[in-house]
Amino acid sequence: MPSLIDIRRRIRSVKNTQQITKAMKMVSAAKLRRAQDRVIAARPYVALLEKMLADVAAAASADEQAGANPLLAARPEERVLLILITADKGLAGAFNSNLIKGALRFMAERHGASFKLELAGRKGRDFFRKHGVNILGEHTGLSVKPAYADMAAIARQAMELFRAGEIDAVYMLYNEFKSVMTQRLTVTRVLPVPLPDRAEPMDFIYEQPAVELLGELLPKYVETELFRALLESTAAEHAARMTAMESATSNAAEMIDKLTLHMNRVRQASITKEIIEVVSGAAAGE
Numbered sequence: 001m002p003s004l005i006d007i008r009r010r011i012r013s014v015k016n017t018q019q020i021t022k023a024m025k026m027v028s029a030a031k032l033r034r035a036q037d038r039v040i041a042a043r044p045y046v047a048l049l050e051k052m053l054a055d056v057a058a059a060a061s062a063d064e065q066a067g068a069n070p071l072l073a074a075r076p077e078e079r080v081l082l083i084l085i086t087a088d089k090g091l092a093g094a095f096n097s098n099l100i101k102g103a104l105r106f107m108a109e110r111h112g113a114s115f116k117l118e119l120a121g122r123k124g125r126d127f128f129r130k131h132g133v134n135i136l137g138e139h140t141g142l143s144v145k146p147a148y149a150d151m152a153a154i155a156r157q158a159m160e161l162f163r164a165g166e167i168d169a170v171y172m173l174y175n176e177f178k179s180v181m182t183q184r185l186t187v188t189r190v191l192p193v194p195l196p197d198r199a200e201p202m203d204f205i206y207e208q209p210a211v212e213l214l215g216e217l218l219p220k221y222v223e224t225e226l227f228r229a230l231l232e233s234t235a236a237e238h239a240a241r242m243t244a245m246e247s248a249t250s251n252a253a254e255m256i257d258k259l260t261l262h263m264n265r266v267r268q269a270s271i272t273k274e275i276i277e278v279v280s281g282a283a284a285g286e
Contacts, residue, residue, distance in 0.1 A: 018252035086121030
């Protein structure tokens with residue numbers, strides 16, 4: 001049975017851990033607010049861009065040159081590029097492990113295909129470095145201050161490889177922010193660009209030919225999709241870490257209560273034992 005000193009030392013250790021987890025929860029809550037605001041501000045822009053792309057694609061569909069755009073070329077998916085967005089830090093529950101498992105499952109489901117990985121985030125990089133996967137690029141620190149230019153550079157590299165025929169498809173895997181308690185693992189095909197359907201084509205008059213506008217919009221759409229995924233992943237990461245630290249703080253409080261109760265029982269047993277020894281010694285001296 002541990003002594004009172006050992007139990008008190010354990011209680012102090014748990015209290016110190018509780019202070020750390022509580023502070024990390026508060027920091028994540030503050031970062032989540034900013035990240036959530038950026039996600040909410042970006043979603044209407046992405047939705048409007050998708051609507052515009054659908055309108056232009058519908059207008060350009062009558063032109064035979066529209067299908068000749070290299071970013072729309074559909075080929076058998078024998079060489080696939082997977083862009084995986086993970087966190088740079090842990091202590092976020094199953095946030096990173098779910099992404100890594102999702103990436104492994106994604107590759108296992110496509111038998112016969114060869115894969116290249118573009119890894120954004122230290123956790124994904126550290127895992128796949130040890131597993132002999134063909135890594136095309138590594139990026140860390142993107143979630144600290146998400147910037148459009150960083151994701152646009154990754155998108156441009158992927159588009160160059162796709163145009164050159166070195167890869168047949170580009171997919172993106174990330175955690176989409178749904179709420180503070182919910183993050184959804186999302187797999188999205190980026191290339192060839194999946195043109196959104198337009199139920200009712202609008203009769204617009206374009207100053208430029210619709211085919212030229214489509215050629216300008218497609219790269220912009222790919223870059224915006226990658227940046228939106230980074231914003232979603234950043235908000236989901238802070239939400240997952242805040243939830244995990246809140247759970248850890250509650251668990252620490254429960255452990256402190258149990259250790260305190262156990263310490264009181266041990267101290268009571270020790271006092272009772274001393275009283276019995278004193279009474280027994282007094283009785284023996286009579």
